[in-house]
Amino acid sequence: MEYVIETTAVSKIYGKKSAVNKVSMHVRRGDIYGLIGRNGAGKTTLMKLILGLVRANEGSIRLFGSNNLDEGRKKVGSLVEIPGLYKDATAYENLSRFSLLFGTPQEEIQPLLEFVGLGDTGKKKAGAFSLGMKQRLGIAVALLGNPEILILDEPTNGLDPAGIKEIRDIIIELKNKGVTFVVSSHLLDELGKVATTYGIMNNGVLVEEISAEELRAKCRKSIKIVVDDVEKAKAVLTERHPEIHLETAEGSLKIFSDVDDLSEENKALVQEDVRVYEIVTTNESFEEFFIEKVGQEQ
Ligand SMILES: Nc1ncnc2c1ncn2[C@@H]1O[C@H](COP(=O)(O)OP(=O)(O)OP(=O)(O)O)[C@@H](O)[C@H]1O
Ligand SMILES: [Mg+2]
Incomplete structure (x- = not known):
């Protein structure tokens, strides 16, 4: 080039x-x-x-x-x-x-x-x-x-x-x-x-x-799900979507694949006794990417 x-x-x-x-x-x-x-x-x-x-x-x-x-x-x-x-x-x-x-x-x-x-x-x-x-x-x-x-x-x-x-x-x-x-x-x-x-x-x-x-591509869409039992939620979601790309954190998990109907996921989780407190769809913004690279302003 x-x-x-x-x-x-x-x-x-x-x-x-x-x-x-x-x-x-x-x-x-x-x-x-x-x-x-x-x-x-x-x-x-x-x-x-x-x-x-x-x-x-x-x-x-x-x-x-x-x-x-x-x-x-x-x-x-x-x-x-x-x-x-x-x-x-x-x-x-x-x-x-x-x-x-x-x-x-x-x-x-x-x-x-x-x-x-x-x-x-x-x-x-x-x-x-x-x-x-x-x-x-x-x-x-x-x-x-x-x-x-x-x-x-x-x-x-x-x-x-x-x-x-x-x-x-x-x-x-x-x-x-x-x-x-x-x-x-x-x-x-x-x-x-x-x-x-x-x-x-x-x-x-x-x-x-x-x-x-x-x-x-890096600032892709993600869905954050706040639950009481992260491991169990992970098991439920992975069972439903074997190809899912997912990250866990304290009290929540993030899904990076497109899931068509979030209410279905919510229902499946609740049926398995997982309490769902919040589902938020986010796009990591360029701003967040930038801060990740250069750190917070002093
Ligand atoms: N002529 C100079 N003599 C001494 N130090 C300089 C000189 N020009 C720049 N610096 C220092 O070099 C560093 C980079 O400065 P520069 O002006 O290139 O940054 P910048 O990214 O353009 O910042 P800004 O957003 O404020 O314009 C700074 O720490 C600045 O103090
Ligand atoms: Mg300058």
């Missing part, structure tokens, strides 16, 4: 602290790679390493299957931390200045502004934009030159639900045009829903890299 971004045991050490610790990440073309981790997990530093904004202490990075990072980075757009916009300039003027700086064609500007929903902001200065508008302008800057990869550091941070949706829609539309994304988030927010692969970071370490599909 060829990856458009591949890091191999890459590390960045500040003083004695490994901000990024031997991270091997794999981004496939067309991915929306969700880089998830709490404050200080190392997300921004990893992005800066990929972009060449900081130097790695060890490890290697490949872009588009090549070690020629200068070439590769020409095809990578980014919005990392606060976009450095010209506050006293309009949206158009901002893009125009960055376009000159990057040497990209001016004809791109108006279509880009319209694409991010800033086509009619006219004379309004970027300094007077809402946070969501600033983020969208920042994304437009990142899109100059038609990059194949976009690296966005917490693009929805601080936005309201409507603002988050706007950013998410932009990402989906670009993905459909073939753009690959690395998007970070410390919250398991709306953005999480569009990712195709997750990289979960904790304390500088990439603790898990998992496709959305695998994750969905």
Whole structure:
């Protein structure tokens, strides 16, 4: 498999602290790679390493299957931390200045502004934009030159639900045009829903890299049954469903297979003198999976 971004045991050490610790990440073309981790997990530093904004202490990075990072980075757009916009300039003027700086064609500007929903902001200065508008302008800057990869550091941070949706829609539309994304988030927010692969970071370490599909399978549906006699309940249920996948805990058991009619199970248990106090159907959420990987917040 060829990856458009591949890091191999890459590390960045500040003083004695490994901000990024031997991270091997794999981004496939067309991915929306969700880089998830709490404050200080190392997300921004990893992005800066990929972009060449900081130097790695060890490890290697490949872009588009090549070690020629200068070439590769020409095809990578980014919005990392606060976009450095010209506050006293309009949206158009901002893009125009960055376009000159990057040497990209001016004809791109108006279509880009319209694409991010800033086509009619006219004379309004970027300094007077809402946070969501600033983020969208920042994304437009990142899109100059038609990059194949976009690296966005917490693009929805601080936005309201409507603002988050706007950013998410932009990402989906670009993905459909073939753009690959690395998007970070410390919250398991709306953005999480569009990712195709997750990289979960904790304390500088990439603790898990998992496709959305695998994750969905892991966060499968389960049925928790609270009873007075777990062993007996287990025997009854296993007798009825030999193929059942079941886990027991103190005072309850969990079934992971689909059982059509829960009232039938309830009846069978009661007939065998098992007291059923509660039956709850749950989906382990991504949030729970995440906490399992990185621990509770201190
Ligand atoms: N320039 C720097 N000098 C010293 N330490 C740094 C520097 N940049 C980052 N760090 C440290 O490295 C660790 C990782 O920081 P980083 O900003 O990459 O995390 P993050 O996941 O982006 O966090 P956040 O969600 O707060 O943005 C933190 O402990 C941070 O204090
Ligand atoms: Mg950060």
